[in-house]
Amino acid sequence: MQLTEDEIDLIRGSFRALALGTPATATVFYERLFERTPSLVPMFPADMEQQGVKMMSMLGAIVAQIHDHTALLPMVVDLARRHVGYGAVPEHYDLIGEALIHTLEQRLGAGFTPAVREAWVKAYTALAAVMIEAAES
Ligand code: HEM
Numbered sequence: 399m400q401l402t403e404d405e406i407d408l409i410r411g412s413f414r415a416l417a418l419g420t421p422a423t424a425t426v427f428y429e430r431l432f433e434r435t436p437s438l439v440p441m442f443p444a445d446m447e448q449q450g451v452k453m454m455s456m457l458g459a460i461v462a463q464i465h466d467h468t469a470l471l472p473m474v475v476d477l478a479r480r481h482v483g484y485g486a487v488p489e490h491y492d493l494i495g496e497a498l499i500h501t502l503e504q505r506l507g508a509g510f511t512p513a514v515r516e517a518w519v520k521a522y523t524a525l526a527a528v529m530i531e532a533a534e535s
Pocket of ligand 1: 438441442443452453456457477480481484485486487490491494525526
């Protein structure tokens with residue numbers, strides 16, 4: 399993931415603000431995802447509160463290791479392979495990305511500057527590409 403130091407700082411700073419309100423953040427994320435693509439609902443477990451906590455803590459772990467590919471890669475490859483079992487296919491990754499960017503916009507308000515958006519889009523695009531490739535291998 400070829401992010402600059404500034405981009406990493408923007409991602410870390412904005413994620414901290416998001417994580418402080420984890421349940422609300424996860425709610426915005428899954429509401430957006432399911433509103434846009436209702437066919438995804440049955441793929442997910444009934445306990446979406448737990449799911450939200452898992453998703454946010456995984457994002458936190460990824461953000462924490464974003465500067466260190468050696469640590470990040472095995473974690474992301476495992477995550478991608480587990481997702482094959484959940485029924486995730488490459489086309490789903492853009493839907494998750496859209497919901498993520500929407501969530502950042504909703505939760506950060508004025509803090510969601512063009513530079514913050516750009517850094518997250520770049521990071522998520524790279525993450526999704528790695529996950530899709532890992533899922534196929
Ligand atoms: C960067 C992208 C993603 C991240 C960080 C992420 C993160 C997670 C995490 C942490 C879990 C908990 C289970 C586990 O750790 O294996 C999970 C579960 C799940 N994810 Fe994702 N996910 C991503 C992309 C996707 C995509 C593209 C889909 C496709 C629709 C998806 C669908 C699911 C489903 C259905 C579950 C529930 C599995 C179950 O408990 O039965 N995720 N995700």
